[in-house]
Amino acid sequence: MKSDNKADMKKLALFAFLVLFLAIPQVVHNTYMLKVIINVMLYSIIALSVNLIVGFCGLLDFGRSAFAGLGTYFLAITLTRYGNFPFFLAFFGAGLFSASVGWLLGMLCQKTAFDYLTLITLGVNEIVRVILLNWQSATGGAIGIMGVPSPNLFGFHFDTHRRFFYFAYALLAICYILIRRLTRSHYGRAFEAIRDDAIAASYSAINVPKYKALCFSFASFFTGIAGAAMVSYTNYASPYNFTIDESLIMMQMAILGGLGSLPGCILGAAILIIAPEISRTIYDYRLLVMGILMVILMVFAPNGILGKNGVGERMVDIVRIRRAEK
Amino acid sequence: MLVQILINGLSVGSVYALIAIGYNLVYGILEQLNFAHGDVYTVGCFVTFSSLMIGWNPLICIALGMATGFAINLGVERFAYRPLRTKGANRIAPTISAVGVAYIMRNVVQLVWGPQTFMFDLGLFQKNSLHVGNTIIGMLQIYIFIIAVSLMLLLNVILKKTKMGQAIIAISQSIPTAALMGVQVNRVIALVYGLGAALGVIGGLLFCSYYEFIFMGIGFMFGTMKAWQATIIGGIGSLKGAVIGAIIMGISETFISAYISTAYKDALVWVIFIIFILIRPKGLFPAQIAEKV
Numbered sequence: 001m002k003s004d005n006k007a008d009m010k011k012l013a014l015f016a017f018l019v020l021f022l023a024i025p026q027v028v029h030n031t032y033m034l035k036v037i038i039n040v041m042l043y044s045i046i047a048l049s050v051n052l053i054v055g056f057c058g059l060l061d062f063g064r065s066a067f068a069g070l071g072t073y074f075l076a077i078t079l080t081r082y083g084n085f086p087f088f089l090a091f092f093g094a095g096l097f098s099a100s101v102g103w104l105l106g107m108l109c110q111k112t113a114f115d116y117l118t119l120i121t122l123g124v125n126e127i128v129r130v131i132l133l134n135w136q137s138a139t140g141g142a143i144g145i146m147g148v149p150s151p152n153l154f155g156f157h158f159d160t161h162r163r164f165f166y167f168a169y170a171l172l173a174i175c176y177i178l179i180r181r182l183t184r185s186h187y188g189r190a191f192e193a194i195r196d197d198a199i200a201a202s203y204s205a206i207n208v209p210k211y212k213a214l215c216f217s218f219a220s221f222f223t224g225i226a227g228a229a230m231v232s233y234t235n236y237a238s239p240y241n242f243t244i245d246e247s248l249i250m251m252q253m254a255i256l257g258g259l260g261s262l263p264g265c266i267l268g269a270a271i272l273i274i275a276p277e278i279s280r281t282i283y284d285y286r287l288l289v290m291g292i293l294m295v296i297l298m299v300f301a302p303n304g305i306l307g308k309n310g311v312g313e314r315m316v317d318i319v320r321i322r323r324a325e326k
Numbered sequence: 327m328l329v330q331i332l333i334n335g336l337s338v339g340s341v342y343a344l345i346a347i348g349y350n351l352v353y354g355i356l357e358q359l360n361f362a363h364g365d366v367y368t369v370g371c372f373v374t375f376s377s378l379m380i381g382w383n384p385l386i387c388i389a390l391g392m393a394t395g396f397a398i399n400l401g402v403e404r405f406a407y408r409p410l411r412t413k414g415a416n417r418i419a420p421t422i423s424a425v426g427v428a429y430i431m432r433n434v435v436q437l438v439w440g441p442q443t444f445m446f447d448l449g450l451f452q453k454n455s456l457h458v459g460n461t462i463i464g465m466l467q468i469y470i471f472i473i474a475v476s477l478m479l480l481l482n483v484i485l486k487k488t489k490m491g492q493a494i495i496a497i498s499q500s501i502p503t504a505a506l507m508g509v510q511v512n513r514v515i516a517l518v519y520g521l522g523a524a525l526g527v528i529g530g531l532l533f534c535s536y537y538e539f540i541f542m543g544i545g546f547m548f549g550t551m552k553a554w555q556a557t558i559i560g561g562i563g564s565l566k567g568a569v570i571g572a573i574i575m576g577i578s579e580t581f582i583s584a585y586i587s588t589a590y591k592d593a594l595v596w597v598i599f600i601i602f603i604l605i606r607p608k609g610l611f612p613a614q615i616a617e618k619v
Contacts, residue, residue, distance in 0.1 A: 054418065058416070058418070060417070060418055060421060108600075108604060109604075111607065112603060112604070112607055113607070114417055115357075115359060115558070115562075116558065116603050116607060118359065118421070119554060119555070119558060119603075120600055120603065122551070123596035123597075123599060123600055124596075124600075126592055126593060126596050127593040127596050127597060130589070130590060130592050130593035131590075131593060133589075134589040134590060248425060251422075252422075255422055259418075284433075284436070284437060285433065285437070286433075287429040287430070287432055287433035287436075288429070288430055288433035288434070288437075290426070290429050291425075291426040291427065291428070291429030291430035291431075291433065292426070292430060293426070294422055294423065294425060294426030294429065295405070295406045295423050295426040295427060295430070298406075298410060298419045298420070298422050298423035298426065299405075299406065299409045299410060299423065302410075302416075302418075302419040
């Protein structure tokens with residue numbers, strides 16, 4: 001019973017935190033801080049989608065930002081070219097478009113091994129970046145697309161920072177719940193089985209290529225949606241946001257937070273977005289710090305902070321041993 | 327025109343080949359995605375560049391750069407890769423750790439030498455060129471091609487004929503078995519990493535003398551990526567494959583930018599590459615080792 005009580009307390013605390021979080025825009029009037037928080041929430045969605053591929057399916061994807069780019073440009077093009085295109089449709093379409101490209105990629109790479117898949121994702125990132133940069137008539141080339149409208153649901157415009165905060169909050173909550181449901185469903189279990197041992201999984205009647213393709217399309221859906229949300233926040237789509245370096249940062253978020261851990265993604269995104277903001281003075285050393293962090297993390301806790309056997313669990317273990325000694 | 331493009335493609339390809347040989351040496355033996363290859367040899371190239379600026383003999387400068395690359399990779403292997411290898415981590419962890427090393431190296435170059443582009447001249451090769459009919463062949467292009475091919479042959483001989491080479495091949499087939507046969511696994515693997523970086527420095531220096539510039543970004547986009555692509559086209563673990571794969575890439579790049587489009591060059595090369603992988607996933611010269619379950 002005691003553990004039940006504890007779990008209840010935890011749930012209550014979480015709920016209280018979530019409600020308190022809702023009050024942030026009412027208390028914080030600093031636009032800059034709101035901006036950072038919104039960025040954290042949007043990047044969390046991408047980190048969640050990365051985690052779906054890397055943490056649950058065990059594939060390495062270095063091209064996530066390409067899919068964010070596809071979502072971004074789908075929304076930007078539909079909303080700026082076709083005047084009264086409903087926002088909701090464009091937003092959802094961005095996710096579906098990105099998902100279908102992800103599915104295509106997954107289908108093409110059904111039989112390719114780990115290394116090749118990693119390289120192909122890098123290649124897709126390059127291909128998408130070059131196309132966004134050079135297809136003048138559709139994407140506006142290097143100038144990008146300006147004046148992308150803000151989210152507009154049932155006549156309500158999320159056009160200020162405060163209003164957008166709620167939009168991002170709701171979006172993150174929905175995506176989080178969906179991904180959580182997904183990872184606990186039949187699909188999620190299949191992904192985990194593939195990650196742990198693909199050959200054993202194939203003998204347990206799991207169609208490995210099919211699930212890999214599915215994993216890519218699910219993850220790409222969420223990445224695309226996050227990309228679409230980002231462009232509707234900044235109102236400006238630029239091809240320079242979708243580089244390989246950006247993809248690597250997205251992946252680091254998932255890895256730092258913890259592979260296979262969903263709250264970890266949010267933590268990872270928060271650390272990797274807030275840390276550069278508060279450390280503008282050590283901006284020149286940013287890559288150095290990041291690199292050392294990555295090496296140390298991989299050597300000592302390859303599953304990140306909140307992942308399995310990660311830093312978090314180890315701390316808990318240490319505390320427990322200390323208490324037992326007393 | 328056609329012959330000229332072919333020759334340019336051949337020399338671009340041999341530059342890539344030099345970088346790919348070093349990459350393939352490590353990749354073929356340990357099957358580890360070495361993301362740091364390019365950025366490690368960039369440090370070596372910059373050391374050579376600095377000592378050239380002081381005015382030392384180019385050969386000494388090259389040796390210095392190679393020694394730097396060798397030493398860096400020994401340290402990196404010891405602290406970033408070996409702990410993961412002995413722990414038996416999955417494929418993801420070493421890759422990420424290599425990305426971390428690449429970040430560190432890039433930042434070091436940026437802090438020491440700065441992000442600007444410098445003129446680069448090794449001062450070792452004649453600048454003249456041969457005119458055969460309408461085509462022009464630079465002496466440097468010929469040198470690069472010869473160096474690439476002879477390095478590949480030399481390495482092949484070393485791998486086949488020397489005891490160390492046989493130890494390397496044994497490790498590539500099975501680390502535990504090699505250890506049982508009395509191969510000092512850790513030492514040999516460290517040596518392979520060092521050798522890979524030293525070869526990478528040669529490739530990087532010739533890349534810089536071919537394009538006559540040096541900057542901090544030569545490592546990733548021009549080094550690691552191209553070497554990786556060339557390696558996979560040629561077949562992992564095959565030095566001959568790395569050279570031929572790199573030359574195929576160089577030729578397709580120059581042909582695409584000459585006849586189709588310069589803006590879409592990178593994207594089209596990637597498309598060709600992806601189609602190639604899907605059709606022939608083991609590369610042109612696959613290693614003859616059965617896949618382990």
